[in-house]
Amino acid sequence: MKLKYIIPSFVALLILIAGCNDVDYNFGLSKVQLSTSYVTIPQDGGSTTITINANDEWSIDTTGTTKWLNVSPIKGSAGKTKVTFTSPKSLDGHLADLIVTCGDQKQHLNVMQGLPKPKxxxxxxxxxxxxxxxxxxxxxxxxxxxxxxxxxxxxxxxxxxxxxxxxxxxxxxxxxxxxxxxxxxxxxxxxxxxxxxxxxxxxxxxxxxxxKSLIKVDSVKNAQLPLEGGEFVAYITCKGLGVSVDIPNDAKQWLSISSIKTKGKNAVVTFKAAANTGGDRKTSITFHTTDGKKDYVSEAMLTQKGVIVPATIAEFLAAKVGDKQYRVSGIITKVVNTKYGNFYIKDFSGETFVYGLANFVKKGYKEGDIVTLVGKRSEHNGKAQMKGAVAEKHVAVGNATVAELLAKADNNASYFKVTGKITKIANPDYGNMTIKDETGEIFLYGLLPYFGATGDARKGLVKKAGLKEGDALTVIGYKTSHNDKPQLGGSVYVSHKASE
CATH class of the missing domain: 2.40.50.140 (Nucleic acid-binding proteins)
Incomplete structure (x- = not known):
């Protein structure tokens, strides 16, 4: 079925544009603003007036319109100026794209008479x-x-x-x-x-x-499949001559058609997706039918979860932009925008920008806190960032001196940031060492390169970071004890300043 909308030129466009009696100057730049960026003139001829609000001298380029359009005035000085556009009766519609120039800024102004018919x-x-x-x-x-x-x-x-x-x-x-x-x-x-x-x-x-299309995807089942794969089902209404399916070439390796069942105008198409060993993936499936003369299509989108790759921030930064998900842990070093949850996180290997984390204020995120995030490697203006981040873990962190830590009860759920000078490195592989500030000293049972490090990933930070006795070290950890001797457990490296 074909429907045609015949839109009366003057009435439709008069509704479309903002009326000059209610000037809000929404259309414009910092130096020049127009009460409307559309000017309409009846096909039988007439005039329309707008207001230009400028903070410098301005002019209107009317090149190519002088045979059917008169603009007065075409230039002016700073302030508000009323400009009138006049045209005689026309057999055909006219359309002009005029340029209003003010200083170094240019604003488009569209003038329409009747209903122009672009090719x-x-x-x-x-x-x-x-x-x-x-x-x-x-x-x-x-x-x-x-x-x-x-x-x-x-x-x-x-x-x-x-x-x-x-x-x-x-x-x-x-x-x-x-x-x-x-x-x-x-x-x-x-x-x-x-x-x-x-x-x-x-x-x-x-x-x-x-x-109107002769084929329509009414609904789907399992639009988002798990990592393990499974079945995706599309329920279709078809008024044409049969149903055919087009799977994009880049999805044919993991997606196939299991069956197509039809009954009258209804069809059910079932697909089978293989297990996913890569990152998140998606594809758009196209369903076709015909009336014997023309091809009609409808589409359905399928997404499938991918594996999550554990990574240091340096490894994340070195990764390619794409849909693969990465899990990184780090310390919030700088908050850029609390409303949208934009901030920087850092581990021992580097720092990256996180573009958007939901409920940032509500969840109480702040500088110094530890977070474990899952997100995609993205880029903006050539700079790497994490996008679509989801927080798997959030550890709120307070500040404390060594003496304040020693006075606290053992609690592996309360993390604190402390700075002290390294006085002795007992085990360089795992980072067992003693730090001291002006209030006292405490033993660090291990020093992790990033929050949540396990296995061999816990080892080697002393060598990688170049830590040595005499360096000023800032760490995050919780108060615990061993054989009734206080120590800092779960310690995570924040930064250090080398001794001279």
Whole structure:
């Protein structure tokens, strides 16, 4: 079934833009702001006025529009200025992308008369196109990321294009559900190209045509499979001539079809996934049908958990960016953003940035605390970071002198940070040593390179870090005793300062 939306040019776009009587100057840069970035003029001719608010001299480049558009004034000084756009009656729609320049900043201003009809473009042509230009593109709806605003990926034979915001028939925002668009539908949309964080997109598109898909994935079972593998099931409604399945080449080594069962318009497709010996993995499975003339598709996403690789921070930093999960332990050395849980952690081998840890304030994380995290190796602007971090363990840490530690009761759940000078190294392999500050001395029964180290990983820190008697050593540990003699247990290396 095909539906066509005929949008009255002036009425629809009048709803789309902010009215000039309610100026909020949301559209703009720091030096120049416009009461609206869209100007609409009726196809029968007329005038529209906006307000420019600038803190320096400004001008409007009207190149290529003088035959149908008059702009007055086209330049001005600092302050608020009303600018009027006038056009006579037109048989065809017009569209102009004007540039408002103020100092070193430029702001796009779109002027539309009637309903312009941009030439059809492919997804690739839009992706390689020009910001501010209006495009019309046809493709199949992929994953819908926001069903309120209408954010989704649109695919054609040339690639994928991100759609950021879809207007309904009345050009209203946040009414995407009223359009009845689903993944797999073929649609034609029209909108202005923009770029967000380097990703091209069409913004607040108007729907020109919807061609409903003849195949739909109604639901799935086991959308996230465990490490051991298992069955993934897709339940499908098909109104076409049979069902075929396309598994991406990079997933065929671990994913296969067990069975396809059909009854009337319903189909059940069962897949078998092998055990995963690598990192987290995912794939998008495409289901096809046809009416004899056209191919229709619908998609389902499958993810599978991967192994978690124990790593030092140095090993984590040396790893490749990808979906593999790493477990690292370290001490929070610097908190960057408590709201989003952005911070640095450090172990004996290095330091890394953690981009986002949920409930950071609620859980009471702070500098000096010990954390064990599981997350993926990511990168931003060429700098390594952990993303999607989940805390497996959190140890709150207090500060204490040696005397304060000696006065405490034995408790392997209460950790403290203490600094002292190394007076004697009894066992360099395991890091058994004595430290002393101005209040007293205490024996360290072992010194771990990172929290949770076991087996041979506990050994060798003294040599790796170059520790020696006389160095000022900062450690974290808990008060314990052996043969009634107090000592620091579970000690984790924080830092040291070499003696001169």
């Amino acid at each position: 059809p473009a492919t997804c690739n042509e839009v992706n390689t196109g020009i910001d501010g230009k209006t495009y019309m593109v046809t493709g199949v709806v992929g994953k819908i990321e926001n069903e309120e605003w209408g954010n989704y990926w649109l695919k054609d034979a040339t690639g994928s294009l991100y759609i950021y915001g879809t207007l309904n028939k009345k050009a209203e925002r946040r009414k995407f559900k009223t359009l009845g668009i689903e993944s797999g539908d073929e649609i034609t949309v029209q909108g202005q190209r923009g770029t967000y964080k380097g990703v091209p997109q069409l913004k607040e598109v108007m729907v020109v045509k919807i061609n």
